[in-house]
Amino acid sequence: MWQRETFKKIKQIPREEHVLPGTALCAGCGGLEALRLAAKVLGDEVVYVNAAGCFTMLAAYPFTPFKGSWLYTTMGSAPAGAQGVRDALDVLIAKGRLPERENLKVVVLGGDGSTYDMALSSTSGAITRKLDFYYFCYDNEAYGNTGMQLSPATPYGARTTTSPCSLQHPSGATREKKDIFEIWRAHKPPYIATVAPRYPLDLEEKFARAATFTGPKLFLALSACPTGWLYDPGETPEVAKLAVETGLWPLKEAINGAVTHTYIPKPKPVEEYLKLQGRFRHLFEPVVQTEAIAHIQERVNAYWEQVEKTEKAV
Amino acid sequence: MMRTVRFHGRGGQGAKTASRILGTAAFIEGFVAQDSPVYGAERRGAPVAAFTRIDSGPIKQRGVIACPDLVVIADASLIQDPAARVLDGVNERTAVFVNSPLTAEQLQAQTPLLGRLTTLDLTTIALQQCGKGGAISALVGAVAGRLVGLRRDSVREAIARELADLGLAATQIERNQAVAIQCYDTVRTVPVAPGAPQPTASARLQVPTYESPTRGTARISAAANSILRETSGWRTFRPVLVPDKCNGCWLCFAYCPDGVISMAKDDRPVIDYAHCKGCQICVHECPTEALVAEREKEGTVAWKAK
Secondary structure, eight states: OOOOOOOHHHHGGGGSSSSOOOOOSTTTHHHHHHHHHHHHOOOSEEEEEEEGGGGGGGOOOOOOOOEEEEEOOHHHHHOHHHHHHHHHHHHHHTTTTSSSSOEEEEEEEEEHHHIIIIIIHHHHHHHHOOOOEEEEEEEEBTTTTTTTTTTTOOOOOOTTTTTTOSOOOOOOOOOOOOOOOHHHTTTOOSSEEEEEEEEEHHHHHHHHHHTTOOOOOOEEOOOOOOOOOOOGGGGGHHHHHHHHHHTSOOEEEEETTEEEEEOOOOOOOTTHHHOGGGGGGGGGGGSSSHHHHHHHHHHHHHHHHHHHHHHHHO | OOOEEEEEEEEEEOOHHOOOOOOOOHHHTTTEEEEEEEOOOHHHHHHHEEEEESSOOOOOOOOOOOSSSSEEEGGGGGGGGGGGTTTTTTOOOOOEEOOOOOOOHHHHHHHHOOOOOEEEEEHHHHHHHHHOOSSSSSHHHHHHHHTTTTHHHHHHHHHHHHHHHTTHHHHHHHHHHHHHHHHHHHHOOOOOTTTTTOOOOOOOOOOOOOOOOGOSSOOOOOOOOOSSOOOOOOOOOEEEEOOOOOOOOOHHHHHHHTOOEEEEEOOEEEEOOTTOOOHHHHHHTTOOOOEEEEEOOOSSOOOOOO
């Protein structure tokens, strides 16, 4: 049974803010909520390497919400940028030009378009080179900054601007969400975790644990997105909660490749999650697409059956 | 003669869709129509703009509308926001619609505006009749349609087409149509002067001088200055604490995406209203209903410099 060691009570969440307000991100952004919580553990001694995406709006010229540095890269090259920053810090420290105590953490911020798609090769390279960095993916399951186009993170059945529901494809997106967690895990990095903003203690605990490892530390943050998923901004925590409680977004970590689920939900039917969001409305109106919904449910059931088998065997 | 309309709103309110509704309604009536939003990093709550041109023959103009015949302002708080530039190119001939509970005369007394002013409180109408005050695209589109003189039926049809395109449920579309037509019928009309003189603004492209990386690439030395940007104008509702009901659970603090809620020594939340974007997460998640949503009133939105 997985247990939190550092963060047991909500009042242990540090009071100090490290991502300041005044950014132009959408009201109710689930990704910002996850980043803000993560930064409470990461602190200010950080260089953020930001791939183009919604988080571009964090540090819109000439304003920045960070006390530390922020480096902006193309969508495909943030891990390469992180390598450069890490190397520069290491060289400066080795030459004695930067005192060891002024060492900084290097944190990549990438959306799912960058993470699942464009930056996959540079991430693979960085993990293979055992780059000592954090990778924070804010996953809102589409190219959000450009107006919600299909990405490999878009789940089956979601409507995006490039996967509209049509006569040929009544379900909207026809492909399954890419399993980036397993792709990362195949590289055997020391630490990988999924997090959701509605589970702040789980999130804080995982960032605290990751800090004890040297090498790539990869995070996949469910970024419930009112603008793209089409629900009221105030419902972000509710949507994130149901993603986890229906079993669609498993909370888990992998230490040196060994997976542990950090929260086992008593699974609710997937409809409860889907119904909250406009991007799935076509599955319920004007006619209920029973098969499509059953397909989503079956995939979730199969996932958790597999979890039960493998994690009990350990 | 061509009519030009410029829409201003906040991301999520539907300025872009309103501009599409107007364009589609004109097209249904046999006009040539052109509509386009400002492409940029639009965000829920951030100022956005969209443009519609309507003519009986081909439209050869492109790009932004610097001097529109009609300016439609879907959010009155934008008038005070210099970055939104809602009054650019407005002269005494321009028709100006503002979504506001104030009458044109009251608004004129508060904020002197050029142009022929008319107002209607679309947000309250949407709240009362649709239960939501956020997306008012159909209402804004209908008002614009009325002001430029399009027919009721084509506006109604355009709303159906554009909202169906957005994936709205049939019942919601009908509701929106009904409320929008009510706004179409009640808005006080002002003449929209066709073809107000359009000074062609010339845009000069500035070629940046290249500096080699040894001289320094773009580097900005600033830290944590986003706090200088206030986002209070993004709100339709503000969260307000009812201290007696608060059990000091910290949940509002934990879930606030922007980090505008801090916990006082007595475990009561303190809300930074200069930066709260009004997402209502804290109101939704408060287990004791100690945070309630209060409608922002015109003139109470703080734009105070810190």
